[in-house]
Amino acid sequence: MKRYFITGLLIWVPLGITIWALNLIISTLDQSLLLLPMHWRPEAWLGMRIPGLGVILTIAVIFLSGLVTANMLGQRLLQFWEALLSRIPVVKSIYYSVKQVSDSLFSGNGDAFRKVLLVRYPHPQAWSIAFQTNLPGEVGQHLDAEHVAVFIPTTPSPVNGFYFFVKKSETIELDISVDSALKYIVSMGVVSSPEKPAIPAHS
Template identity: 55%
Template sequence: MRKCFLTGLLVLVPLAITVWVLNIIIGTLDQSLLFVPERWQPRTLVGFDIPGFGAILTILIVFVVGLLANNLIGNYVLKLWEKLLHRIPVVSSLYGSVKQVSDTLFSSSGNAFRKAVLIPYPHANSYTIGFLTGAPGGDVKNHLVGDYVSVYVPTTPNPTSGFFLMMARENVVELDMSVDAALKYIVSMGVVAPE
């Protein structure tokens, strides 16, 4: 009886958490309908709310903004908008930081999470998985003797926090593992081993 109960939990808990997270995301995106005039909202047009309509609208808005920003006029307007934001004291530092991080993470030519690596951490006799993010730059590289690489070591089970390390390339072993597989391995605390 206990075995059947635990098996049921193993099946239902991931499903319930997935549905819960999707519900929160779609509910949050549906709140974007608050910016749509009342006469264009689904409740007015068809007589009832349509779950997920806000999510579709948000995706459509993001796509149209991306489409506009990719042409010459849109690119010019975007640069003017960024100049304006950089002149506002508090907004300038916040927007600049978020923009740098998002450019690094979402850029197709960015350096974020290029390769999964195995490194000795926190001491020489224990190892952890990290992600190669590039090479040290600026004045930092002037003070490092030898060939160094930048490595991000995520924490388990929450990979959004972690440690940034600059390590000698000779101490970093590149793994034959995709970044997705390495992240699953880290988040599952080693339970979901890569194939």
């Protein structure tokens, strides 16, 4: 009985979590329909709510935004919008901080998460997976040895974590991709790939 019950859990738990996550994403994106006038919404002319139409609208808006800003006129409109935001003190700080992160993560030539490293954290006898990021020049000038900036994500939510500066000689560079490392973190080590040799970082 116990074996059958566990087998059933192994089938339904991943499926249930997948459905829950998709429902959360679709429900969130469907909120974009609220931006439309009441008489333009699908409920008004279809007489019923169809889940997922907000996803289509969101994708269309994102695509059209990229299409418009790809030309000269769109670039000028974007510059005008950013200049307008730069005049609002609090909004300016939030907007440009988020913009720098998103540009680095989504652009093809970004410098986000250059390498996957092992660093000693949270104590000298323990190791944690970390991602090498950018070391600010003004910080490097005050450090007496070659340091690297690392982001140590938390498990199972890698969007949260800690940002540290550590000696490069005290890190180990791993020969794995950022995607693989994120899978390890999200799955808490349950999902893994065949072992690859680690490459020690040289000072």
